[in-house]
Amino acid sequence: MLPVNLRELKRMLKRYGVEVEELQGVKGVTISAEDFDIVIRDPQVAILNLGQQKVVQIVCSSLERVRKEPREAPKPTVAEEDVEFVVEQTGASREEAIRAIAEVGGDVARAIMILQERRPSG
Numbered sequence: 545m546l547p548v549n550l551r552e553l554k555r556m557l558k559r560y561g562v563e564v565e566e567l568q569g570v571k572g573v574t575i576s577a578e579d580f581d582i583v584i585r586d587p588q589v590a591i592l593n594l595g596q597q598k599v600v601q602i603v604c605s606s607l608e609r610v611r612k613e614p615r616e617a618p619k620p621t622v623a624e625e626d627v628e629f630v631v632e633q634t635g636a637s638r639e640e641a642i643r644a645i646a647e648v649g650g651d652v653a654r655a656i657m658i659l660q661e662r663r664p665s666g
Contacts, residue, residue: 550564550566550588550590550603553590553601554566554590557592562592562593562594563592563593564590564591564592564593565590565591565593566588566589566590567589567590567591570586570587570588570589571585571586572584572585572586572587573587573589573602573604578612579611579612579614580609580610580611580612581609581610581612582607582608582609582610583607583608583609583610584602584604584607584608585604585606585608586604586605587602587603587604588602588603588604589601589602589603590603622642622645622646622650626645626650626652626655627641627642627645629652630644630645630652630655630656630659633656634656634659634660634663635663636659636663640659641655641659644656644658644659
């Protein structure tokens with residue numbers, strides 16, 4: 545790839561009516577994806593104004609791809625008295641009661657209703 549001189553690029557694009565703003569003092573750029581980040585240190589960054597759209601140009605000598613550790617969702621805490629109450633009211637197992645309470649974000653009344661709807665009517 546040819547080396548890019550932002551001043552020269554700026555001059556060329558100005559001829560075509562494209563405004564170029566060179567950002568000074570940029571220490572780094574991070575592009576975040578779902579399972580990785582791309583980290584760019586000491587880049588040259590320019591913003592090209594193309595009417596309604598903007599193009600960000602990042603020029604660097606190297607970049608680093610950093611894998612993100614998968615995050616585990618925090619498990620909701622369920623109060624023991626809520627579990628006991630739901631079990632008493634529905635006849636569900638302790639595990640079913642805990643799952644139902646967690647599913648509705650701790651709303652005991654909704655957990656009871658859900659478990660009652662799931663029970664086969666006899």
